[in-house]
Amino acid sequence: MESMTPDIVLAAECVSLRYGATRALDCVSLAVRRGTITAIVGANGCGKTSLLRVLAQVIEPGGHAGTVTLAGVDQHGTAAARATRRAFVPQRPEVSASFTAREVVRLGRHAIGTNEAAVGRALEDVGLSLRADQTFHTLSGGERQRVAIARAFAQLDSGGVWLLDEPLSGVDPAEVARIIGALCRRVTSAATGSAAVLTLHDPGLARAIATDAIVMREGRVLASGDAASVLVPSILSEAYRHEMVEAPCWLAPRLGAGVRMRS
Secondary structure, three states, X not given: OOOOOOOEEEEEEEEEEEEOOEEEEEEEEEEEEOOOEEEEEOOOOOOHHHHHHHHOOOOOOOOEEEEEEEOOEOXXXXXXXXXXXXXXXXXXXXXXXXXXXXXXXXXXXXXXXXXXXXXXHHHHHXXXXXXXXXXXXXXXXXXXXXXXXXXXXXXXXXOOEEEEEOOOOOOOHHHHHHHHHHHHHHHHHOOOOOEEEEEOOOXXXXXXXXXXXXXXXXXXXXXXXXXXXXXXXXXXXHHHOOOOOOOOOOOOOOOOOOOOOOO
């Protein structure tokens, strides 16, 4: 891969991945620019989660072909070094021990160093300050998802690249607006180059909150670019193998000032 420009904070070149005989990714390339939120959409099984896991480097070493480059950190650097620039939120966060929400969020700082102020800010960003000392397992599914997001926020309190797999699944609309607002503020106001990449099932929500988009089908990139240009009925119909139309009946939470809306 050629050297990354200062504007690119995360890039992948011809990434391929197989699970046995199943091809999950087929030569996928992308470049994530600082200050952007990139939505990855497509039908179930199209490779969204697999791509995010490769970008997060949670796939076993040697388990995929291609190159992933994170700005400012050598791809062969230590996990601790990567933890200062990249945070991953899985689709179904689980915690094996009886930790409180605060303790789970604090784990995001494990490889970096204690910062209780960052933990507090992250809990506030996801609206869980009043439940911070409640045991993780007693929280609802949506609340657990918010704890996982808070952990990633605390981890990259000074900025970085957030990789979130269906982060808004099970989250109430008002909290969706809160989280997206917090993510936008962190992406656009951090002193260091920051960005976010998230997978979403709802292309309408993706178009409302994302600056850039990648549409996938059968492990390949069907289309990529500006979200308003890519998330359109013609491309989405091909991706989902079902006719998609513009509809006035779609409801979404008001995302608030400073959040880039897509019409």
